[in-house]
Amino acid sequence: MSEKKPSVWEGFKAFLMRGNVVDLAVAVVIGAAFTNIVNSVVKGIINPLVGTIGTKNLDTYNSCIKGPCTGVGDNATGVRILWGSVLGATLTFVITATVVYFLMVLPMSKYLARMEARRKAKEGTQEVMEVTELEVLKEIRDALIAQRGSGHDGR
Template identity: 80%
Template structure:
């Protein structure tokens, strides 16, 4: 009995893995990890110098002091520069993943869906046409039987 259940379990697991959401998540994680170095380089090589033209080149050095004096580790500092750097990295990564992976895949899937609908639409027309022909044949046979019964 356990032998019969194993293929069902494996088939269920395979179906789970092949669902679009799991595959999409795996692709997003792999692509996101692959773009991490590129995004970090863009932030450090382009965005930080642009921000540095206004102030300092290192975003991590931007902070605000909440206490009366902030020197070294004393005082309460809000390190909003590092949050800004992480946010920029996230936005760039999300944009690259969206525009290079998600958007083209969505367009491709939409084209496949349109083709499938077009094929189903032509099948329905053929089926309706065949049904109409069968109805006409039935009506003709009923009419012939009716006329044949009247002659007897």
């Protein structure tokens, strides 16, 4: 009388078939593709705009905090703070967050608010109809009682 435990494979299949896992996988794939677009915008538009002030590559902006800072990349000496890289990553994040908010989150929030308002309006209409029907039935009842009462008094 022992119950058969589901196999690991069956559990894994059930996990994969849940809707939220598939939605998450789709979101990750779209997010990766979207990241490429944002990176292209930063490298192709933002960096050249910043380049009008200095260099086109934000990664070259740095500050030397110790020793003589010479060379580039692996041949560099001294201790540098690569604030240009941080600035580029911050711009990428801000652009991504802005686009996601204005193109995805805000429209979805407005849509959901509209749907909720419609649902509430529909419920309110049904309540008004129910109340009106109840009032009509009460009036009919009262009229029948009044008729019955006046009919009994005349006999």
